[in-house]
């Protein structure tokens with residue numbers, strides 16, 4: 001089993017996010033527009049977008065779900081420090097992806113939440129690993145954009161195993177097919193058994209696993225995505241994968257999100 005440590009590519013633009021953002025940012029740069037995107041108060045996508053826009057010399061704004069808090073969570077503090085304007089909107093307005101004033105009157109380039117879209121997939125297809133070496137590549141799935149990119153990048157004989165971190169995300173396969181514009185390949189699969197209660201939910205068992213994994217391998221994971229991926233891949237070792245296989249786990253980053261856990265929860 002190999003681990004691709006995308007968590008180590010940049011201190012703020014972590015994991016898969018830069019790959020998913022790169023073609024959106026090139027387009028915004030070419031058109032000279034201000035980047036606008038969506039996320040929650042602990043969003044990896046928001047912080048990565050803020051930091052990448054700063055590096056690209058782009059203006060950017062984040063539309064954040066929920067009331068403006070009295071004290072910003074660390075993710076929002078960091079995003080603002082990178083120069084991102086923050087606009088807080090009600091959950092209802094967020095759900096409808098409304099662009100609040102005054103942003104709605106500006107010349108803006110909207111990146112969908114989580115980078116979902118054709119450009120996001122093309123960017124994720126540039127996540128670097130030898131496309132034919134691995135029998136199976138395992139990744140965590142939120143929107144499925146990364147998985148779609150991996151399906152584009154990898155040799156047809158390689159199977160991609162996606163671990164969904166959402167509960168009841170029944171449309172995930174269809175959303176990946178929409179991006180791919182072809183049927184979901186028969187040798188790949190999505191596993192829905194390791195969401196630990198749903199998005200950003202966790203159990204003592206998951207936290208224990210994260211600490212044990214770190215003790216044994218010095219690999220830190222995040223509780224929203226990669227811990228569920230590692231836990232799921234390990235649980236399936238005996239059943240879904242053969243011992244002769246070369247397995248790759250994509251460590252897609254997201255460690256900054258662990259700052260929402262109570263202090264002392266994790267040993268790293």
Ligand SMILES: *Cc1c(COP(=O)(O)O)cnc(C)c1O
Nearest residue numbers: 142143144145146225252253254
């Ligand atoms: C955003 C994110 C994902 C999910 O990527 P999708 O392309 O939305 O499926 C996985 N892992 C981490 C750490 C992330 O931050």
